[in-house]
Amino acid sequence: MKPVWIVDDDESIRWVLEKALARENIPLKSFSSADEVLEAMERETPQVLVSDIRMPGKSGLHLLEETKKRFPHLPIIIMTAYSDLDSAVSAFQGGAFEYLSKPFDLGRAVDLIKRAMKESEAKAVMEKSLDHVPEIIGQAPAMQEVFRAIGRLSHSNATVLVTGESGTGKELVARALHRHSPRASQPFIALNMAAIPKDLMESELFGHEKGAFTGAQVMRRGRFEQAEGGTLFLDEIGDMPLDMQTRLLRVLSDGHFYRVGGNQSVKANVRVIAATHQNLERLVKEGAFREDLFHRLNVIRLRLPSLRERAEDIPVLARHFLKQSAAQLGVEPKILSEEAAAFLSRCKLTGNVRQLENICYWFTVMVAGQVIDVKDMPAELLEENGQPERTVPVVMAADETSAVTVPYSDTMQVQTPSWEISLEKTVGALLEKGESDLMDKLGKQFEKILIRTALNRTKGRKNEAAILLGMGRNTIARKIQELGLENESANG
Template sequence: MPRATAPRIWIVDDDASIRFVLERALEREQLPVRAFASPQEVLAALDADAPPQVLVSDIRMPGGDGLALLAEVKRRQPRVAVIIMTAYTDLDSAVGALQSGAFEYLPKPFDLTRAVELIRRAAEESQAHGTSDSEDAALPQMLGQAPAMQDVFRAIGRLSPSHATVLITGESGTGKELVAHALHRHSPRASGPFIAINTAAVPRDLLESELFGHERGAFTGAQTQRRGRFEQAAGGTLFLDEIGDMPLELQTRLLRVLSDGQFYRVGGQEPLQASARVIAATHQNLEERVRQGRFREDLYHRLNVIRLRLPPLRERREDIPALARHFLARSAQELGMEPKRLTDAARDRLAEQAFPGNVRELENLCRWLTVMAPAQVIAPEDLPPQGDAEGAAASPATAATGGAPDWRALLGREARRRLQAGDTDVWQRLSEQFEAQLLRTALAVAGGRRAEAAHQLGIGRNTITRKIQELGLDD
């Protein structure tokens, strides 16, 4: 018996209301549609009927996983375009769909007109060209349902598999290094090192050696040969932060590396092969710096082939409540405290603030609230004036850091809380947490290299190894 002609669009969601709304919208557009309540029903229909052009699936359903369904559908019918619906707005869930081979993902709650347009486009492209190849991207702790952030998530998903140089632009505090980590972590180079250097933070006379290394005797004090960041990042990713502040003479050397794929150590005679992918970032307006003669135009064009702009927080205000919840939970975990939560009124006031320091400023504010807010539920009156670091700066806890919480005041506050609660192991517990956080930070800055972390901390290599074991920091 011949198979009946299948509908062009299949929808699977355990939520009957979602199925109903999409069915009615697609039928109004004369797009034939068929709805299912579970992945098992979809797989059974694939066995019995001709496949659809587009499958629209929820990502999490009782008794089934949308990504597992995606994988099975792609295995059986590679040309089916799959759109994943997700109510989860973190990057892992959002672009995990792209990583697994989806045509696109649709964040809930979605605009119905936009959803129909996306489904129609998927059907047209599936019919004409087949389904798009899978793309990789995921990074925990990057959150956002705002359209501007959804565009960033998609870009990360599509750029991750590439070896091409990427330029990330955006104001300070928007998360440029997080994006660089995402591009590395889900690239073919993920098993290699991720090496980051802030070119604005290294003195001009040391930056060349930091980047390219030096030979013994290359200059006064060069008593041994040293590998530079390009060598350390071999097979992985080199992240050049604040590239707009790089001195002109080093811009010339960087251009040669990007053009020729080779470089020399300072004082070296033998060319070395550059095998690291370069990701650069800046908060500067590079076009303006080119006009001022402070940035090479040819390097600008070399870097600007693939550009990813991160939106400031004021362009994604709808993400502020979710980000605040996330940072409050993380701060509580780091400080060993119970997580605090915002009242609706406090949440609304936060969403109205300017946050010139962007996500970093919001994160610092949440740390401050974790320690300084008097109750577990944060009310509007607990927020600093204007909801930003300027208000927090009036407190003694922030005076030493110009607005961000002073760690010594935070430590004192936490010690007082524990002592007043009658704890008898305050010294041991807080000392362990202090040492653990210090070691984690040093290892992160040193890219996981214990010897370098120990050197920067001013302790011996045996000491850092012992402390890591004592504190249970081993992977």
């Protein structure tokens, strides 16, 4: 196990943490300045880095920024005084794992460090497993064309425009282009234009100077500077506002830009790969996308096929995703029966590879047996793809003269689950009391229980909880806020 590194110019803070971690048999090293840490990182890396914000010389935020450039997956905990909370916000924006406000509870500090260590170990295992997995899986002729194009571009720094439907794996292709390029040893930075509020986009791309606007407590490097020498992947480029298109065009034209609030030109040595599921030519005709920027981006175009164009790849992709989800959950990988694989290959998976990945995660979590059959498919998938409803006999009372059948849903059990019986009794009792608006009241309670349980299972990791529940990242974040679960987790 690698040691935890603690950096603080206050010797008493270092001493207290050293003693606490030693009692837990956690290896550690202590430093008094950011310069010492950066020098040590030339030779080795820690499991977790715990750093103060305010120190003589380079600050903790500078150390955070430099460390994230070299080791993007290293968990970094920032220690801060109450008056530095604005800086703590900047720390989160810079990728900090968590922050400790001084004076801190020693037990909480140790627990936080242990959690960061687990996160670091999990990411190390994941990266190691990914090293043995092909970057992009596909045997279909349409995918072989993509592989050939990546090979031809392996010695090029040309700007590439990746097109294709949502969920076809455009970011995977962008990463492959970077990994097989002369810039492979430099950073790969990805940014989704559709996920950034318009008023924050300029700062995200180009950074800002201290004091450039309310809340700009420190100078912040944008994605162009973070990707210096490497590759900047701009996903959903068709959603970029026109005024930002003008700024991007200027960078692509002369290789210079200004931070927000800055008056000093910054040189950018960055390869840009853009991606979109939209028809940019149509957007140009409609005046929603600049024609000159389109031609700057469209130097090399790489079109990704939809999953229906490569249906023969679905079984091998499904096996890969089943192994991947099993590794994430620490269980044995499930196996697709031949009938289930054939059925999946016929399905209209409009969400493409991303939808297939989510389905395989669902299989891993929800299917009881080890072998997945057609009957184990999600009900909506069966319905959307023309699988006939099956029926089961209903046991009738003794005086009935004939048996009847009812539709059978593949997500139902023959016997009604106990929670459904309890819910039915609860609803009946509330109606007896004259309660109203039950759909709204009980619906919120139901959502709250689902999300709380999923968050408990994932130890508070919202993205993983969203996948388990089949909802988007933005949706679960909004629901957590609406249902007051944020307060629960904070108090817990």
